[in-house]
Amino acid sequence: MVMEPRTAFQSKTVMTDLVLPSETNPINNLFGGELLARMDRAASIAARRHSRRIVVTASVNHVAFNRSIPLGSVVTVEAKVSRAFKSSMEVYLDVWIEDRESGESIKANEAIYTFVAVNETGHPVKVPELVPETALEKERFDGALRRKQLSLVLAGKMKPADAKELKAIFE
Numbered sequence: 001m002v003m004e005p006r007t008a009f010q011s012k013t014v015m016t017d018l019v020l021p022s023e024t025n026p027i028n029n030l031f032g033g034e035l036l037a038r039m040d041r042a043a044s045i046a047a048r049r050h051s052r053r054i055v056v057t058a059s060v061n062h063v064a065f066n067r068s069i070p071l072g073s074v075v076t077v078e079a080k081v082s083r084a085f086k087s088s089m090e091v092y093l094d095v096w097i098e099d100r101e102s103g104e105s106i107k108a109n110e111a112i113y114t115f116v117a118v119n120e121t122g123h124p125v126k127v128p129e130l131v132p133e134t135a136l137e138k139e140r141f142d143g144a145l146r147r148k149q150l151s152l153v154l155a156g157k158m159k160p161a162d163a164k165e166l167k168a169i170f171e
């Protein structure tokens with residue numbers, strides 16, 4: 001298995017789709033669970049492109065539903081791996097809606113998912129390193145370790161005392 005470092009751009013996955021009536025809540029905005037599913041699909045493709053392995057969703061670390069997405073909107077979900085660890089990968093998602101008249105893209109939401117590469121029996125396997133290139137990719141790469149620690153602490157898989165990079169932001 002080739003384990004050469006890969007860039008965030010190499011994992012970039014863009015999915016564009018409409019919001020249909022069956023996908024909305026009673027006030028005609030996109031149902032949150034539908035957006036989570038779209039983001040999970042895009043993120044899993046990005047993680048698979050990075051690792052070239054089977055990937056599973058390990059956790060949803062952050063979702064901000066900052067802006068509602070009305071019925072009929074054209075929604076674009078963009079996913080890129082922001083950092084790779086041993087077997088896990090953080091995937092950063094940006095969600096955009098398109099203004100019908102101007103065609104302008106408006107940022108609607110953001111999310112961060114963690115995927116783990118596994119073998120055919122579901123055991124974690126190593127993934128290639130990620131090399132950030134742009135300023136935004138570097139910023140996301142830098143924050144990923146403390147987000148991983150926070151997720152592990154909240155899941156009861158890491159002692160708070162061991163989360164050194166996370167603790168450092170409070171000191």
Ligand SMILES: CC(C)(COP(=O)(O)OP(=O)(O)OC[C@H]1O[C@@H](n2cnc3c(N)ncnc32)[C@H](O)[C@@H]1OP(=O)(O)O)[C@@H](O)C(=O)NCCC(=O)NCCS
Nearest residue numbers: 056057058059085086087088114116122124148151152155
């Ligand atoms: C994800 C899964 C493979 C992790 O298995 P595990 O026994 O915890 O394995 P490990 O402890 O070796 O952890 C593997 C990696 O996942 C990371 N991880 C595990 N739980 C995590 C969490 N809650 N948040 C962030 N990272 C997590 C670990 O830090 C480790 O990362 P690293 O190898 O890059 O350092 C396992 O829990 C699983 O199969 N879960 C179900 C996945 C699934 O079905 N998803 C769809 C839900 S419907």
